[in-house]
Amino acid sequence: MRTPRGGWVAVLATVDTKAQEADFLRRWFQERGCEARVVDLGLRPPPRGVPPADVLREAVAQAAGAGPAEVGQMRRDRALAAMGEGAGRLLLEAWRRGELRGALAIGGNQGTAAACIALRALPLGVPKVVVSTVASGNLRPYIHASDVAVMFSVADFVGGPNRVSRTVLSRAAGMLLGAVAAEPEPQDGKPAVALTALGNTHGAVSSLAAWLQQEGYEAVVFHASGAGGTAMERLAEEGAFVAVLDLTPHELVGEVFPEDIYAPVQAGRLTVAGRLGLPQVVAPGGLDYFIFGTPETVPAPYRERPTHHHNPYNTNVKAQPDEVERVAE
Template sequence: MKKVVAVFGTMDTKGEEYFFLREQLERCGVEPLMIDTGITPQPQYPCRITAQEVARAGGSSLEEIRRHERLYSFEVMGRGSAAIIRGLCQDKKIDGAISLGGGQGTLLAAMVMRELPIGFPKMIVSTIANLRTPPFEGVRDTVVMNSLVDVSGLNHVLRKMLCNAASAIAGMVRFSPGEDAGGRRPHKTVAMTMFGVTTPCVNRVRDILEEKGYEVIVFHANGQGGKMMESMIREGMIGAAADVTTGELTQELLGGNCSAGPHRLEAAPEKGIPQVIVPGAMDLANFMPPSSLPERYEGRRYYMHNPNLKLLRADARESAQAGKILAGKLNRSAGPVTVLLPKRGISQYDSPGGPLEDPQADEALFSALKEWLRPDIPLIECDLHINDPAFAQRIAEELMKIY
């Protein structure tokens, strides 16, 4: 049987482009399932799922939509599209999804893609793919292709982009091994967080755990990585967390580029999975480019990680505040949790003689943790640096005790 790809978008504004994409998908041996998310049906661009059906799935009707402003129609059609395509995916009636557009079209497409599971082929062709913009927040493993030109009339450039997009999504659905790609999920799966300044520690812990039969999934603690880990924990894909790099909390506190938002380190406590926690990289916040450093931090201690990245050192007051925030998160834990403190430094640069060494700030962090942490949560102080092999060994041992 042919693989089926949901093709969804506004046929009243971009029908010509969508039906060209449809032809290219058919050329690639894929069956397109056309879905109209516009508000003015176009008979020359017939879709299997009509705009009226999408509006009903969004809790309204085209007639009602026309009585409201544009925002109302966007919310209804976005909600309806997400509900329909999520249902098609759950019922295994589609094997992939693709959409295209500018700002509005990208935002609507993102609303849908967020609802689709990890590993399911999904693609957005967008005029704003080259920008760091909110529409792409939370779209996870969606493939995003820059259309290079506006999606406004076919021309030789856009035709080439749509041909490439059709070939890409067709390849994903036709040749992907699907759910069997990674084999069976191991009995014990551990999430770990890593930054460049905690890499030696994380790599060593991973080696030890993998030797014992654990599957270790490492997330780059750059903001997006932390969010993805939180999402996977909530979806039940992770059995335990060795959260060695909790620095995204400090990034959020200081306004750094690598914040994972205010809800970082909430999924594991809520789900009750076992956790080993280390305040790794909680000594710094990233500012890229360096000119993005706020004026309030002028004159503060920093280190240039590379020519485009300035690392601001958290001072004692900020470190104490970060420690209190971390303790508050952990105090909500419904499952077993152990905290390990590397007393000789919490990052590569926060080491004896290192460019961001600050024993007073570290002690403020540790003291706040000890003061505010729930008394029944074990807190173990180690006279080691975070990247010492012996500290990595201790992390692995403590995790294996509770998982």
């Protein structure tokens, strides 16, 4: 399988600790006719003798507005964020020039954090894959509302590729190459309208989507899960929609009460369409209950209220009138 229309894919890694895995991926792509370039997100110089990166850590740090020495003096979390931001700028520039076709990142906790910051800089629709040792944890802070495909590494990235990690890395590389080769179907030219939904508004949203299609519009529905509403507003800012039917702004509950697990990834829900001047209809769908995880994660003050056990990992609890009023305000 070859990369369509040329170009190259990025392999993001901290080369001081993941050089062998990054080089394995680079060679995997090259053996299949696809150019791959390793982008070094590391905070330290790579050891002598390891396969070098194609985009050095010095270039990444400079793209973040700093040099390696300055990054090295930052607090660790800020240094990783700076490297992620620098790599993101370089990737976005390459995408805009028509060179970059997709990106694959590997990492432990620290590398995943920096890499996801970089991947989030790319537009929605650009193929992105991350292979992470912490994929079984809460990755919302890492991914936000970006369309990053996540794969658990199973084994750690220590000591070079082995019988476990080689399989995982090869499958992840195949995922990216397949995504790069899968050209999206051309748009049909219909204007698009965004809608938001949860299970309790599914019927109304489905009916409206069918009506919009009959009227010559394309209906694009977003699950009001925190990431969904944020993704909808990000696409609206990119000019994807001619109108918004925000029938399920449940994420406002999470914005006022952060214990709700469907809090928006980005604050300021319901502000984008108005700022852009898009026609917008808002209904109070999903504002009368909280969404928590498994039953044991429901905070103690909410446990005696009427509860709907939506699935094994999702528990809905009725909101009190004064709480709904706070959301309305």
